Amino acid sequence: MATFSTNDFKSGLKIIQDGDPCSIVENEFVKPGKGQAFSRVKIRNLKTGRVVDKTFKSGESVEAADVMETDMQYLYNDGEFWHFMEPNTFEQHAADATAVGDSSKWLKEEDICVVTLWNNTPLLVAPPNFVELKIAETDPGVRGDTAQGGVKPATLETGAVVRVPLFVEEGEMIKVDTRSAEYVSRVKD
Amino acid sequence: MNELSRLIHQRASLADEIRAFFNEIDVIEVTTALLSQAAVTDPGIESFTVTVSEKEVRYLRTSPEFSLKRLLGAGTPDVFELGPVFRNGERGSLHNPEFTLLEWYRQGVVMQGLIDEVVTLIQRIRDGKFSQFRVHQHRYYALFDSVTGCNVRGYCAAELKRLAVDLTQPPNIDMDTDQWLDFLFSTLIQPSFDSDTIHVVTHYPASQAALAKIDPDAPDTALRFEVFVGAVELANGFEELNNAAEQAERFARDNVLRDVRGQKQMPVDRRFIQTLDQLPACSGVALGFDRLLMLADDLPSISKALLVGWFEA
Numbered sequence: 370m371a372t373f374s375t376n377d378f379k380s381g382l383k384i385i386q387d388g389d390p391c392s393i394v395e396n397e398f399v400k401p402g403k404g405q406a407f408s409r410v411k412i413r414n415l416k417t418g419r420v421v422d423k424t425f426k427s428g429e430s431v432e433a434a435d436v437m438e439t440d441m442q443y444l445y446n447d448g449e450f451w452h453f454m455e456p457n458t459f460e461q462h463a464a465d466a467t468a469v470g471d472s473s474k475w476l477k478e479e480d481i482c483v484v485t486l487w488n489n490t491p492l493l494v495a496p497p498n499f500v501e502l503k504i505a506e507t508d509p510g511v512r513g514d515t516a517q518g519g520v521k522p523a524t525l526e527t528g529a530v531v532r533v534p535l536f537v538e539e540g541e542m543i544k545v546d547t548r549s550a551e552y553v554s555r556v557k558d
Numbered sequence: 559m560n561e562l563s564r565l566i567h568q569r570a571s572l573a574d575e576i577r578a579f580f581n582e583i584d585v586i587e588v589t590t591a592l593l594s595q596a597a598v599t600d601p602g603i604e605s606f607t608v609t610v611s612e613k614e615v616r617y618l619r620t621s622p623e624f625s626l627k628r629l630l631g632a633g634t635p636d637v638f639e640l641g642p643v644f645r646n647g648e649r650g651s652l653h654n655p656e657f658t659l660l661e662w663y664r665q666g667v668v669m670q671g672l673i674d675e676v677v678t679l680i681q682r683i684r685d686g687k688f689s690q691f692r693v694h695q696h697r698y699y700a701l702f703d704s705v706t707g708c709n710v711r712g713y714c715a716a717e718l719k720r721l722a723v724d725l726t727q728p729p730n731i732d733m734d735t736d737q738w739l740d741f742l743f744s745t746l747i748q749p750s751f752d753s754d755t756i757h758v759v760t761h762y763p764a765s766q767a768a769l770a771k772i773d774p775d776a777p778d779t780a781l782r783f784e785v786f787v788g789a790v791e792l793a794n795g796f797e798e799l800n801n802a803a804e805q806a807e808r809f810a811r812d813n814v815l816r817d818v819r820g821q822k823q824m825p826v827d828r829r830f831i832q833t834l835d836q837l838p839a840c841s842g843v844a845l846g847f848d849r850l851l852m853l854a855d856d857l858p859s860i861s862k863a864l865l866v867g868w869f870e871a
Binding site: 425 | 602647649726744766
């Protein structure tokens with residue numbers, strides 16, 4: 370079992386806490402001039418996303434988490450799993466609904482996603498920051514209709530719903546920021 | 559002026575202000591040895607070891623305390639030293655393994671007299687930047703009581719652990735009484751200190767007396783004090799123990815504790831202990847120069863107060 374000492378602590382380090390893989394967000398060394406040293410850390414649970422505060426005595430060791438972030442191409446969804454491929458090795462990984470979570474609504478075949486692997490199994494899937502998707506359904510925009518602030522809802526080919534300007538029409542490709550679920554622009558062919 | 563040139567001036571001018579202060583009160587600057595055959599035994603402080611030859615190692619000093627007290631024991635006037643010290647493993651936004659320490663000794667001065675002098679120095683620097691800060695002085699156990707609502711005087715390790723679990727998220731391990739007190743102090747007491755205030759804490763538990771006299775009026779506490787500016791620990795001082803036998807016993811106890819905690823035992827400084835019976839009644843204090851600079855000039859971390867950081871050295 371690989372371990373880290375508190376001396377190795379830095380942000381981004383992946384460790385196991387209560388059986389779950391976690392990432393150190395922040396590490397603060399505290400020590401009275403004459404006295405015991407401690408590491409006060411903020412830890413993000415990579416399964417739940419929750420951030421908790423923890424304190425370790427200096428020199429304590431914690432189990433290392435075999436966690437890796439890898440760029441992978443999204444291939445397809447078989448109804449139960451989302452399949453990804455490492456572009457260099459062609460190795461394929463199947464991610465379940467827990468790992469994909471809300472990202473599923475942005476996944477378009479062939480897009481490159483960041484897949485976090487824990488013990489070589491997908492733990493988290495992050496979509497690209499920007500995706501280009503086709504509008505599957507939206508009401509025809511009426512010029513001058515500003516009751517909704519000049520925007521209207523549009524359902525994209527992947528099922529995501531974003532607010533778009535009135536002039537955007539069904540069948541058009543748009544660029545969306547997946548972090549805020551906001552419309553960025555129309556994509557010209 | 560670029561950042562580095564500004565920092566050179568800041569460090570030099572703060573050192574000038576400190577030297578002017580000691581010149582005024584007739585305390586003489588000295589420079590003592592960095593490499594010693596003996597080392598500090600305090601389990602909370604780790605020395606760096608330096609190889610001299612196949613047969614000899616020396617230890618980089620963690621403070622000039624032993625050397626300065628040996629000077630006083632040999633009959634010198636009051637002295638101060640402003641110079642480098644080294645503490646292995648201490649690295650963070652307020653810690654660097656090598657840093658500059660200001661340490662001074664005053665003969666015939668009791669603990670309160672030296673506390674007042676430390677506060678005067680802090681309030682005087684940088685045209686009185688801290689002169690409007692309130693000064694709050696508390697005794698260690700009373701301070702615990704006011705912050706945690708709990709009188710921890712006489713608590714054993716298990717009771718302190720229970721308190722820690724009730725109040726915060728402590729490490730899930732067993733530690734001894736002093737380690738639990740340090741945990742609670744660092745994570746609850748110290749963060750509760752208001753900024754814009756100089757906090758003085760006195761009468762540390764006797765088990766943390768280090769090189770201080772035990773208070774004859776409260777023998778479970780020591781005549782040891784610390785000074786904090788806001789939540790930042792800045793200085794540690796003692797009304798100095800000048801009893802060789804008692805000090806030797808404490809060092810021996812330190813080494814036993816080191817053994818129990820799985821740390822290496824350290825060679826005791828016999829020369830220092832031998833001169834302790836000649837040490838005149840005095841108080842002494844060590845103050846972190848780089849932290850004082852951080853606070854005085856609003857630098858965000860100790861690395862910004864150093865010309866060369868740990869990773870650049």
